[in-house]
Amino acid sequence: MRVLVAGATGAMGKELLPRLVEAGHEVFAMVRSDAGKARAAQLGAVPVIADALDRAQVEAAVREAAPEVIVNQLTAIGHIDTRHFARSFAATDRLRIEGTDNLLAAARTHGVRRFVAQSNGAFTYGRTGGPVKSEEDPLDPAPVAPMAAMIAAVGHLEKAVLGAGWIEGIVLRYGAFYGPGTSMAPGSAQLEMIRKRKFPVVGDGGGVWSFVHVADAAEATVAAVERGRRGVYNIVDDDPAPVAEWLPELAAMLGAKKPMRVPRFVGRLAAGQAGVVLMTELRGASNAKAKRELGWRPAHPTWREGLRPTA
Template identity: 85%
Template structure:
């Protein structure tokens, strides 16, 4: 199939493009400039140039590629500042709203039959009820102020894609990424903070995280491109775990002392309200549907083995 990947040089894109090519697909990479063109070419894809926020450029790029499938992996997330969470995600929010609308309009014009999009299942589920959520559970209906715009952008993206009756819309709610090119990789700032005991457990550390290795996320995306049906899929490993469990274990893997524990009010001063939510209130996600319907099974079924291998 002819497949266009938007966000082709990001963490997932760098893992996904080679897999698509090895599977025999004709791959086009939507990039913004010369550096992206060089990287896409090096990976074996044909680059097409467009700014995702410029509708005319997006339409021209999509017409040039004439894809059967579009994979939307556009983000602009750098260092996550939990004290100013809304600033961290502002650029990505635009890509998930304006960028999605632009891609969908272009896709409709050329008759794209499948549209696969990156969503978030790590930080977005309703913070009530049980510790592990399925795709039928709602996104956070009462987000804190700092996370409202991010949740709203996710909601816009998912609704736009699932409501597009002219194409097969597939939403992938990825867990928290780790592995090469992510914020949880050897030498990353996050790992160094844990080594230096600057990443404490806040409150009871009861926030449940669902992780996914970046290579497993790419494999799931390939499965969605080839076999997916309309709907939402959680792309996470088999082992959702509270912060109070995974953070000390990761510290031990890194040869660090146990993380400090601080009360919620101290955590709020240091990491903002969003930091407290991430530590104490998150809900994890189940991957049962993705296994059942996509035929996908993570090669790293638990963050325990996956992180150990990469530390």
């Protein structure tokens, strides 16, 4: 199939483009610059230049690529400062709203039949009920203020993709990435904070995280391109775990002392309201549907094994 990937040169794109090429697809990469054009070509894709926030440029790129499938991996997430959570996600929020709308409009004009979009299943589920959520569970209906814009942008993307009756819309709710190019790559600032005991357990550490190796997420995306059906899929590993469990274990892998524990009010001063939510109230996700319907199995079924080489 002819596949156009938007957001093609980030951590996910670097894993996804070669896999799509290896699977026999004719792959096009939507990039913004000559540097991105060179990177996309190195990864085996045909580059097309467009700014995702410019509707005319996006329409021209889709017209040039003439894809059967568009994969939306548009993000601009760098270092996440939980004290300024909304600011950290502002550029990505805009891409998830305007970029998605522009891609969908161009897809409709040019008869694209399938649209696969990156969503977030790591930080977005409602914070009530059981510790592990399925795709049927809602996004957080009452997020704390610093997280509201991010969750609203995710909600906009999902509603736009799933509500477009003229195309087969597929939403992939990825877990927290680790692996090459991510915030939990070898030598990353986040791992160094854990190594230096600057990443404490806040409160009871009861927030449940679902991780996924970026390579496994790329494999799941290829499966969605080839055989996904309209709807939502959680793309996470088999082992959702509370912060009080995974953080000390990761510290041990790094050869560090156990992380400090601080009460919620201290955590709020240091990491902000969003940081406390991530540490104490987060809900994990189940990958049962993705396994069942996509035939996908993560090569790193648990972060306990997958993070060890990274650490």
